Amino acid sequence: MRLLLVEDTVDVADAIVASFENRGDAVDHVSSVDEAAGALAVQDYDVIILDIGLPDGLGTEVLASLRDRRKATPVLMLTARSDIEDRVAALDKGADDYLIKPFDLRELHARVRAMLRRQDVDRSGIIAFGDITFDPAGLTVEVNGSPVSLARREINVLEILLANRERVVAKDKLLERLYSFNDEDVSPNAVELYVGRLRKKLCHSRIRIKTLRGLGYQMLDED
Incomplete structure (x- = not known):
């Protein structure tokens, strides 16, 4: 955010x-x-x-x-x-x-x-998609009821993708949501790094973060 x-x-x-x-x-x-x-x-x-x-x-x-x-x-x-x-x-x-x-x-x-x-249709505090449950208040993530430990930036990426689930999120859009004007040494490679780390930590979930070359990323439920 x-x-x-x-x-x-x-x-x-x-x-x-x-x-x-x-x-x-x-x-x-x-x-x-x-x-x-x-x-x-x-x-x-x-x-x-x-x-x-x-x-x-x-x-x-x-x-x-x-x-x-x-x-x-x-x-x-x-x-x-x-x-x-x-x-x-x-x-x-x-x-x-x-x-x-x-x-x-x-x-x-x-x-x-x-x-x-x-701003969203879902008024509840918990965001659920597929087998992932995210609590924005407690900053906790679960896959099939089991907790998953994520770093701050990884949580931020997850939150953005969940808010736009099934829609394509441009890399530039992710970048501007992750960093402020005062952040230094920011590059598009940072987005790839955090998305890659998030994928690994969600590897046991049925949720997939799809890369669409030249377009961005899309979070999908592959059940």
């Missing part, structure tokens, strides 16, 4: 970035309305976490611009304001959820997962 975090409070931003990166997600962090507009002009995101009060304006400006362009990206607003009017205004402008500072990072992660579930 690739997220955009728009937050100008350094300690809050650092904690959020670290928590998602520890999970294996890619996070681009900016701290102003202008920087957010620049990031959104060149990159699509799975989720946006957006502070309301920013140095050069309001996060709701970013939200309004996003919705005006008919982008349905899930947006969670962060606010230090307890005024109900501010929260209602954010929701009316197209926010999917909000959190009042200070908050527990576990709740932030749970709300992000809930927003992503609402």
Whole structure:
């Protein structure tokens, strides 16, 4: 998953970035309305976490611009304001959820997962495909009920392929979901490496990750 975090409070931003990166997600962090507009002009995101009060304006400006362009990206607003009017205004402008500072990072992660579930037909927290079961909250994977140990990037690849199961996912798409702007030494070979490792660890599953040369990867149930 690739997220955009728009937050100008350094300690809050650092904690959020670290928590998602520890999970294996890619996070681009900016701290102003202008920087957010620049990031959104060149990159699509799975989720946006957006502070309301920013140095050069309001996060709701970013939200309004996003919705005006008919982008349905899930947006969670962060606010230090307890005024109900501010929260209602954010929701009316197209926010999917909000959190009042200070908050527990576990709740932030749970709300992000809930927003992503609402984008899918399956509202349950567990993702099942074939004989694979993936729990995004606990970051656990089972094949036929037996646990499989995966590294963070391998989990990230699995999550992306499961979200697009039976559809072809381009290598470039996988690459941009795995790494943020700040990651160094990123190459398409990294995608091949993690897909290869994931295949080996799922070798006892009936699920197959098919390579379509020049197109990308496709996760299929070969039962």
